[in-house]
Amino acid sequence: MKRLLIYASHLLLFTVFAPYVMYLLATLAEPLMGFKPPAAFTYILPIPGYALILLGLALMLRAEVDMYMHSGGTPFPFYNPPERLVREGIYACTRNPMYLGTTLEYCGLALALNRLLMLPIALATLGLAMTLYFMHEKPKIERLNSREALEYLSSTPLLIPRAKCLKQAFFFKRGEKPAT
Secondary structure (H helix, E strand, O other), X not given: OHHHHHHHHHHHHHHHHHHHHHHHHHHHHHHHHOOOOOOOHHHHOHHHHHHHHHXXXXXXXXXXXXXXXXXXXXXXXOOOOOOOOOOOHHHHOOOOHHHHHHHHHHHHHHHHOOOOOHHHHHHHHXXXXXXXXXXXXXXXXXXXXXXXXXXHHHHOOXXXXXXXXXXXXXXXXXXXXXXX
């Protein structure tokens, strides 16, 4: 039960709280910077924005489920890190599906809400997440020093998954592993 609450708080933090803070920052910064998006954007940008939000949320949810089912830990690496390397599901397609999902969600929100100053904030957030990955997560995987871990690092894309793999990760049959 405690582990499930940690997963729920992780999702709430990155799908509700963080985007709200980004929205507030962008809303406060726009008048100070004299930034006003063109009126035409109000009608055009929400459509791809909503698509990015849905894709990002789907990636994040799939990553949370895969980590819950296969890791024995939680997505908070400093609190209760995963007990084993997760290579199943969406993790067979990208080493960082949560980072990718949150970035897509945040960029989608920027477009859907017509707050274009959220885009650089979203990209800075991705930069911070990648710094965390290279300073903490990747060295931890390398320290496993197993053939499986080294193969995973060399064969699985860092962030952008291959389209075929992504499709299979969402629509594969129980017991199958997506092709990488």
